[in-house]
Amino acid sequence: xxxxxxxxxxxxxxIPREAGIGLRFPHHQTVLDEQPPVGWLEVHTENYLGGGTxxxxxxxxxxxxxxxLHGVGLSLGSAEGLDLGHLDRVRRTVESIAPxxxxxHLSWSIAEGRYLADLLPLPMTEEALRIVCRHVxxxxxxxxxxxxxxxxxxxxxxxxxxxPEWEFLAAxxxxxxCGILCDVNNIYVSACNHGWDPSTYLAGLPATAIxxxxxxxxxxxxLAGGRTLRIDDHGSRVIPAVWELYAEALARFGPVSTLxxxxxxxxxLAVLVDEAARAAALLDCARQKIADADAA
Amino acid sequence: xxxxxxxxxxxxxxxxxxxxxxAARHVLADGLSPQARLGIYRNNFIGTLxxxxxxxxxxxxxxxxxxxxxxxxxxxxxxxxxxxxxxxxYGEGFSEFLxxxxxxxxVPYLPGVARLEWAxxxxxxxxxxxPLDLARLGAVADAAxxxxxxxxxxxxxxxxxxxxxxxxWRAVLAWDDDAxxxxxxxxGPVRLLVERRATGVEVTRLDEPAWRFAAALYASxxxxxxxxxxxxxDAAALLAEPLAAGRFIGFELVDSPITxxxxx
Numbered sequence: 001x002x003x004x005x006x007x008x009x010x011x012x013x014x015i016p017r018e019a020g021i022g023l024r025f026p027h028h029q030t031v032l033d034e035q036p037p038v039g040w041l042e043v044h045t046e047n048y049l050g051g052g053t054x055x056x057x058x059x060x061x062x063x064x065x066x067x068x069l070h071g072v073g074l075s076l077g078s079a080e081g082l083d084l085g086h087l088d089r090v091r092r093t094v095e096s097i098a099p100x101x102x103x104x105h106l107s108w109s110i111a112e113g114r115y116l117a118d119l120l121p122l123p124m125t126e127e128a129l130r131i132v133c134r135h136v137x138x139x140x141x142x143x144x145x146x147x148x149x150x151x152x153x154x155x156x157x158x159x160x161x162x163x164p165e166w167e168f169l170a171a172x173x174x175x176x177x178c179g180i181l182c183d184v185n186n187i188y189v190s191a192c193n194h195g196w197d198p199s200t201y202l203a204g205l206p207a208t209a210i211x212x213x214x215x216x217x218x219x220x221x222x223l224a225g226g227r228t229l230r231i232d233d234h235g236s237r238v239i240p241a242v243w244e245l246y247a248e249a250l251a252r253f254g255p256v257s258t259l260x261x262x263x264x265x266x267x268x269l270a271v272l273v274d275e276a277a278r279a280a281a282l283l284d285c286a287r288q289k290i291a292d293a294d295a296a
Numbered sequence: 297x298x299x300x301x302x303x304x305x306x307x308x309x310x311x312x313x314x315x316x317x318x319a320a321r322h323v324l325a326d327g328l329s330p331q332a333r334l335g336i337y338r339n340n341f342i343g344t345l346x347x348x349x350x351x352x353x354x355x356x357x358x359x360x361x362x363x364x365x366x367x368x369x370x371x372x373x374x375x376x377x378x379x380x381x382x383x384x385x386y387g388e389g390f391s392e393f394l395x396x397x398x399x400x401x402x403v404p405y406l407p408g409v410a411r412l413e414w415a416x417x418x419x420x421x422x423x424x425x426x427p428l429d430l431a432r433l434g435a436v437a438d439a440a441x442x443x444x445x446x447x448x449x450x451x452x453x454x455x456x457x458x459x460x461x462x463x464x465w466r467a468v469l470a471w472d473d474d475a476x477x478x479x480x481x482x483x484g485p486v487r488l489l490v491e492r493r494a495t496g497v498e499v500t501r502l503d504e505p506a507w508r509f510a511a512a513l514y515a516s517x518x519x520x521x522x523x524x525x526x527x528x529x530d531a532a533a534l535l536a537e538p539l540a541a542g543r544f545i546g547f548e549l550v551d552s553p554i555t556x557x558x559x560x
Contacts, residue, residue, distance in 0.1 A: 075381065
């Protein structure tokens with residue numbers, strides 16, 4: 001008991017409404033050594049389930065930064081049910097790290113007991129909505145806290161979908177009390193891939209549920225006939241159009257804790273810190289606008 | 297309209313086995329064929345898992361080269377997709393796969409190196425556990441000592457290979473061509489102890505009698521069996537070293553004359 005109390009007291013408070021970066025293994029030591037000027041850090045829950053050396057790094061880093069745990073493996077949209085063993089491993093990690101936020105995705109990754117190593121889109125149906133809500137409820141009960149649910153990026157839509165994705169997400173938040181992690185890059189990628197209006201998407205999300213924003217780079221694949229498909233590979237800087245959409249999101253939701261994600265072709269830590277500084281500048285603008293409006 | 301369960305099973309088969317027939321029917325084409333859209337997820341599936349295998353098997357990757365590795369990984373991943381979402385635990389069967397993969401037959405030490413890399417990966421990710429409190433051991437009555445069966449720390453693994461795979465592993469990861477060239481691949485089998493120490497994962501060679509003793513000990517056989525397996529060793533010395541190193545996290549008494557009295 002005393003050890004766990006000591007761990008929790010070592011946690012650096014809530015996630016500030018500032019810019020943070022996604023922390024990946026190659027930057028563990030650099031972050032410890034250099035203490036980069038970012039407001040908070042987020043890690044993938046699944047990379048710390050086993051313990052050992054990765055967890056030892058996270059234990060050290062969390063003394064200096066607020067930490068969010070971002071899950072990629074719960075498969076909240078799987079009709080065959082949650083992997084309760086996985087949920088239990090997540091619970092143990094959440095209890096030992098005591099993160100300021102815990103998030104997962106509106107997607108599915110497991111079929112017939114096989115993990116498909118990607119965040120697959122759900123059909124936007126009443127059946128899928130019921131299943132996701134049931135699994136979010138269960139997860140929040142087991143973790144004894146609210147989670148955030150992130151909108152996915154996708155490369156296909158199912159024919160029998162009837163509910164716009166933003167309405168689906170808003171309904172899950174309303175029914176389960178979960179927060180929303182608004183991934184602005186994902187909105188942009190999916191909107192381009194499926195012909196949606198990204199502003200309509202943002203406008204459809206309940207502002208009070210937005211607790212975190214993600215930003216990342218993506219790549220563009222040329223298809224036959226001059227069409228393109230945007231691939232959410234988190235392997236480059238945030239593009240100008242996504243920065244613009246981010247500014248629009250901040251105008252709508254106010255200054256929200258914002259994370260720079262980078263997973264493939266991971267650059268030097270300084271590049272991530274530079275991207276976070278750009279987000280921080282836009283967060284300052286959003287705060288200034290609110291202050292100006294209050295003064296007027 | 298398929299149920300969600302039906303849809304996910306069909307999509308899973310498309311992604312893992314390339315069988316698009318059922319899943320493609322439910323995908324909107326919209327300028328790109330359903331097969332091509334499903335193919336993006338299949339590529340991500342293979343790409344992500346190949347990346348996970350590369351992280352776990354860096355020496356194999358360097359030994360066989362990127363192209364061979366990716367080809368072998370694709371076949372392995374399709375045959376043995378992960379059953380859990382934490383990919384640190386994925387890839388255990390890769391050494392056995394390589395052993396039965398004809399194109400890898402020209403490099404007979406490959407499966408042994410892969411087994412070593414898997415043990416290193418497990419040691420890295422094993423949970424932290426408190427080592428056995430030696431005072432508890434001191435409280436065991438003399439007559440029961442030989443019946444102690446130790447519970448090893450989860451980071452500890454023993455590996456036996458027909459080639460000096462530890463030397464290969466070190467040389468390859470150090471990009472040391474001279475060391476690699478100096479290895480006598482026919483030097484005979486090696487017996488290795490893999491464990492995580494405070495400073496990182498360590499791989500240590502054991503001689504053959506010590507290996508027999510350790511194999512019984514770390515398989516949680518009672519001490520008398522370990523002594524019987526290696527009568528020529530100094531058991532007290534071979535036991536003192538792992539106890540001091542914290543390689544055990546507990547013990548139980550098996551068939552002890554003190555606790556059961558049945559086999560006295």
